[in-house]
Amino acid sequence: MLSFVARRLFSALLTIALSSVLIFLALQALPGDVASQILGRDATPEAVATLREQLDLDQPAWQRYLEWVGGAVTGDLGTSLASGEPVAAEVGLHLRNTLLIAVVTILVAVTLSVVLGVLAGLYRDRWPDTLISGLSLVGMSVPEFVVATLLVLALSITVPVLPAVVLDGPSASIGELLPAVWLPAAALGVAMTAYIVRMARTSVIDVMAGEFVTTATLKGLGRWRVVTRHALPSALLPTLNVIAMNIAWLVGGVVVVENVFNYPGVGSLMLQAVHNRDLPMLQAIALISATVYVLCNLAADLGAMALNPKLRSREQVGLR
Amino acid sequence: MSGTGTDTTGRRGTLTGLLGALRGSTTAWVGLALVAAHLLVALLAPLVAPHSPVENDPANALAGPGWAHWAGTDQYGRDVLSRVLHGGRYALMVSFGATVLAVALGTVIGCVVALRGGWLDNLVMRVMDAVLSIPPVLALLVVVTVLGAGPLVIVLAVSLVYTPAVTRVVRAAAQGVAPSDYVTAARVRGERTTSILFREVLPNIVDVVCVEFAMRASWVILLISSLSFLGFGANPPTPDWGLMVAENRTAITVVPMASLAPIIALATLVIGLNLAADGLSKAWGVDRVRKGRA
Numbered sequence: 001m002l003s004f005v006a007r008r009l010f011s012a013l014l015t016i017a018l019s020s021v022l023i024f025l026a027l028q029a030l031p032g033d034v035a036s037q038i039l040g041r042d043a044t045p046e047a048v049a050t051l052r053e054q055l056d057l058d059q060p061a062w063q064r065y066l067e068w069v070g071g072a073v074t075g076d077l078g079t080s081l082a083s084g085e086p087v088a089a090e091v092g093l094h095l096r097n098t099l100l101i102a103v104v105t106i107l108v109a110v111t112l113s114v115v116l117g118v119l120a121g122l123y124r125d126r127w128p129d130t131l132i133s134g135l136s137l138v139g140m141s142v143p144e145f146v147v148a149t150l151l152v153l154a155l156s157i158t159v160p161v162l163p164a165v166v167l168d169g170p171s172a173s174i175g176e177l178l179p180a181v182w183l184p185a186a187a188l189g190v191a192m193t194a195y196i197v198r199m200a201r202t203s204v205i206d207v208m209a210g211e212f213v214t215t216a217t218l219k220g221l222g223r224w225r226v227v228t229r230h231a232l233p234s235a236l237l238p239t240l241n242v243i244a245m246n247i248a249w250l251v252g253g254v255v256v257v258e259n260v261f262n263y264p265g266v267g268s269l270m271l272q273a274v275h276n277r278d279l280p281m282l283q284a285i286a287l288i289s290a291t292v293y294v295l296c297n298l299a300a301d302l303g304a305m306a307l308n309p310k311l312r313s314r315e316q317v318g319l320r
Numbered sequence: 321m322s323g324t325g326t327d328t329t330g331r332r333g334t335l336t337g338l339l340g341a342l343r344g345s346t347t348a349w350v351g352l353a354l355v356a357a358h359l360l361v362a363l364l365a366p367l368v369a370p371h372s373p374v375e376n377d378p379a380n381a382l383a384g385p386g387w388a389h390w391a392g393t394d395q396y397g398r399d400v401l402s403r404v405l406h407g408g409r410y411a412l413m414v415s416f417g418a419t420v421l422a423v424a425l426g427t428v429i430g431c432v433v434a435l436r437g438g439w440l441d442n443l444v445m446r447v448m449d450a451v452l453s454i455p456p457v458l459a460l461l462v463v464v465t466v467l468g469a470g471p472l473v474i475v476l477a478v479s480l481v482y483t484p485a486v487t488r489v490v491r492a493a494a495q496g497v498a499p500s501d502y503v504t505a506a507r508v509r510g511e512r513t514t515s516i517l518f519r520e521v522l523p524n525i526v527d528v529v530c531v532e533f534a535m536r537a538s539w540v541i542l543l544i545s546s547l548s549f550l551g552f553g554a555n556p557p558t559p560d561w562g563l564m565v566a567e568n569r570t571a572i573t574v575v576p577m578a579s580l581a582p583i584i585a586l587a588t589l590v591i592g593l594n595l596a597a598d599g600l601s602k603a604w605g606v607d608r609v610r611k612g613r614a
Contacts, residue, residue: 018450026462137598141590143542145549145562146583149569157573252457256546260569270458271550274465282462290453 078280098265117200139194170264244300348599354592371399421479426486434494448484534597
């Protein structure tokens with residue numbers, strides 16, 4: 001058991017290290033001289049020379065990579081080319097704002113989808129199931145920018161209750177940002193809910209067909225007890241995994257949704273960095289997203305193991 | 321990731337398998353019909369569109385639906401209906417190219433590592449995991465920053481981003497086939513890996529690959545439209561659904577159709593692909609639901 005955890009930790013670290021190499025390579029693949037590519041054709045030779053020095057371009061690539069990774073480990077992610085400020089501070093501030101959306105999204109999506117998924121599973125092939133399954137199919141078929149646009153039309157224009165655009169800067173307090181969180185979170189949550197509903201529905205159908213449910217029912221356990229004791233936990237467990245797998249996609253959705261609502265989070269920062277060709281900033285955001293993804297998957301694996309005794313013992317058997 | 325491609329029931333062969341699945345599943349049928357209709361419209365758009373999709377007409381800008389313009393006009397007076405009819409061409413072309421490439425690459429790599437196993441399997445899957453850990457939109461934005469947003473760049477980048485996920489699924493399916501007797505027999509006969517791959521393994525996981533294709537295609541279209549929406553895809557004035565929503569979003573109270581029409585077009589296409597994937601996977605017994613959106 002312990003050695004399984006250790007092995008899983010090691011493989012997570014290895015994946016992060018590998019993806020850092022990939023990110024670095026991708027951004028170093030700028031054709032021609034990186035400095036003049038960033039500055040464009042009209043740059044003066046002095047400006048190019050300054051940037052070359054700033055990016056340490058005279059050093060070999062592997063040395064720059066090691067310096068970057070070494071810095072990243074100690075919390076120094078370099079200096080933004082656009083603002084001249086340390087990248088870590090800027091990303092940190094925006095990350096806090098994005099986490100606010102992410103937490104709201106995940107909480108709402110998970111609660112809603114587990115309830116809907118269990119309902120659909122229990123009423124399999126009857127109208128609640130048809131309705132819920134149909135809606136989740138539509139939910140996973142429309143991109144975030146569409147959901148966001150429709151939400152703005154409904155809740156900011158037709159019935160103006162929530163702001164369509166965030167006017168606060170990145171350093172606004174959480175209290176100031178809170179009213180602006182709901183629409184972006186809803187836009188992100190739709191697709192996520194749709195996926196978890198489908199998962200939960202299948203799990204519930206599987207479980208309810210299981211022998212122990214028949215036993216429980218025959219034992220005289222009420223339907224409600226059967227649902228809360230067997231159906232709900234079984235629907236909850238796989239959602240852990242879906243959330244972890246969806247983190248990568250959530251980051252992408254965040255870019256789109258933050259752009260629509262002008263929300264000062266990592267997604268907006270990333271788009272700015274793309275427009276400014278701010279390589280240190282892009283590198284940092286990509287590395288952080290990859291790390292978050294790997295850690296979430298690690299947590300989901302370990303969590304599933306802790307919650308599911310069957311998985312735990314199988315791993316032990318496998319290791320012997 | 322359980323690709324259960326091994327429950328062979330006799331009806332294999334790509335076309336017969338597909339037809340069999342279609343006969344048994346209304347869902348798959350409706351889905352494929354929706355996709356086919358979209359392909360047809362995209363192909364015939366220049367013939368059936370009542371107006372040019374890029375022609376400006378400032379005198380008729382922001383007009384509501386009427387006889388001359390069935391779905392109204394946008395802020396430049398361009399005919400919304402014609403733009404919607406043309407609007408799938410870029411997304412469909414790029415998405416189709418990227419999906420074919422990703423599924424082909426992923427299938428070959430997945431089969432090879434499943435057959436070979438050992439250190440090669442370990443190494444390749446490690447790298448694939450690393451690629452998977454970088455969110456697709458983010459990876460594409462990085463690539464676009466570095467290489468620009470040309471269609472070829474987008475096709476290659478999207479296919480690279482999605483190859484690892486396909487590889488994982490196909491590898492799991494192929495691992496189910498690899499220990500079977502006919503593969504062992506072929507190995508004992510001394511057949512080469514390529515021949516085993518194409519003659520023994522691939523025909524038995526065709527169903528997994530087909531479902532994978534429909535599913536990936538739906539995600540790729542969503543991704544490509546999102547990129548267009550963000551301004552890293554089709555270039556204005558090219559008609560494209562994602563771009564159209566971005567252009568007309570601010571005028572949604574004045575001419576709602578200019579935003580809603582491309583939304584409906586995009587949604588029906590993706591719903592079609594999802595229905596096809598659902599129907600086919602159910603008919604073939606391939607577990608689709610238990611896959612995240614990577």
